[in-house]
Amino acid sequence: MESIPNKEYSYAGTKSPLFTVFSSEPLLSTKDKLLTLETLQKSLDLKEMMENFASLVASFIRPFNIRFQSAFGFFSLSKSQQSNFTRNFNLDSAGLSPRLGTMTYQSATPFTTTEDKLLSELHQLLQPSLKHALKFSELNSMVYKDYLTNIGNRAYYDETIFHAIEQSNRTNLGLSLMVLDINKFKPINDTYGHSKGDQVLNAFAQVLTKSIRTSDFVFRLGGDEFVIILQPSTPCSIAKVQQRIKQEIEKNSLLKELNFSASFGFSHWEIGTSAAQLFDQADQHLYQNKALARAHR
Numbered sequence: 630m631e632s633i634p635n636k637e638y639s640y641a642g643t644k645s646p647l648f649t650v651f652s653s654e655p656l657l658s659t660k661d662k663l664l665t666l667e668t669l670q671k672s673l674d675l676k677e678m679m680e681n682f683a684s685l686v687a688s689f690i691r692p693f694n695i696r697f698q699s700a701f702g703f704f705s706l707s708k709s710q711q712s713n714f715t716r717n718f719n720l721d722s723a724g725l726s727p728r729l730g731t732m733t734y735q736s737a738t739p740f741t742t743t744e745d746k747l748l749s750e751l752h753q754l755l756q757p758s759l760k761h762a763l764k765f766s767e768l769n770s771m772v773y774k775d776y777l778t779n780i781g782n783r784a785y786y787d788e789t790i791f792h793a794i795e796q797s798n799r800t801n802l803g804l805s806l807m808v809l810d811i812n813k814f815k816p817i818n819d820t821y822g823h824s825k826g827d828q829v830l831n832a833f834a835q836v837l838t839k840s841i842r843t844s845d846f847v848f849r850l851g852g853d854e855f856v857i858i859l860q861p862s863t864p865c866s867i868a869k870v871q872q873r874i875k876q877e878i879e880k881n882s883l884l885k886e887l888n889f890s891a892s893f894g895f896s897h898w899e900i901g902t903s904a905a906q907l908f909d910q911a912d913q914h915l916y917q918n919k920a921l922a923r924a925h926r
Contacts (some may be wrong), residue, residue: 631916647778655736657751658746665685668684669682670758670761672762673765674762675702676704678758678759679695683695686748689751690820691736691744692851693734693736694706694707695733697731698730698731699763701763701767701770702766705914707709712736712737713736713737713738714735714739715731715736716734716735716736717733718731718752726781729756730752730759733867735869744749763798765826772784775834775848775849776851777827781846781849782835782849783847783851784848786848786856789848790893790904790907793858794904796860797860798900804858804859804897804898804899805866805896805897806856806898806907806911807870807894807895807911808835808856808894808895808908809854809855809856809857809858810854810891810892811830811891812890812891812892813890814826822914828882829887830853832881833853833855833884834847834855836881837855837874840873840876845857845858845859845860848854852881867895870895878891892915892918894915894918894924895913
């Protein structure tokens with residue numbers, strides 16, 4: 630037996646005495662554990678698994694605002710606007726593997742010692758499935774990353790723009806596409822070598838990543854062609870991103886040294902516009918801008 634000081638313990642509507650006495654026996658029954666394992670093993674998709682886990686927490690304990698963060702995945706679910714109390718759990722995998730991540734619960738009322746113990750038991754059941762889901766996320770991220778710049782690749786762009794258009798159809802939040810390419814990139818390769826060219830591509834990818842919001846996405850489609858998806862987007866969103874990109878280029882010593890510049894084209898999604906049409910509109914705008922720039926030299 631273990632005695633735990635707990636002056637404000639309340640569970641299932643019953644207040645505890647000054648000390649709550651806990652047995653070393655688990656609180657979850659064998660049936661509960663089997664149900665939990667069956668539910669968590671339904672999918673390797675991290676989001677779906679964590680949604681299932683949040684439902685289990687709500688049924689066994691009560692609903693919480695839940696956030697999970699790791700190197701290969703992030704999940705957040707809000708059940709209440711009030712979050713006066715926070716409880717963090719570090720989820721460790723067995724053996725010498727690194728920590729799986731951090732689980733954070735938020736609540737309008739204090740966490741009880743019984744709830745802490747139940748959460749710990751649920752985490753023990755979650756960890757094996759979570760480890761596989763995170764490995765699956767890691768492998769997926771490798772498939773969707775550009776090998777050189779570590780940003781999204783063409784496959785990831787194709788999938789993301791499809792979902793972005795679907796979301797705009799439902800929410801009408803606004804969607805814009807920017808297409809960018811590097812001016813006089815071939816002379817950089819010819820003059821300084823392909824190694825320097827790779828450095829320029831990496832530097833420009835970093836510039837773009839620093840210039841967008843967390844809701845936006847940046848991709849390298851190949852060569853020196855890049856794309857940014859802005860969502861949500863307003864008519865002034867493009868101008869703001871362009872200004873940030875120019876500022877970040879000025880801050881980058883490598884790009885400034887090479888007198889680097891890039892050309893932009895953009896399009897705004899409208900109902901009925903396909904992904905291919907949206908890209909073609911932005912691409913045509915890009916070449917119009919490049920032609921105007923050449924005419925003014």
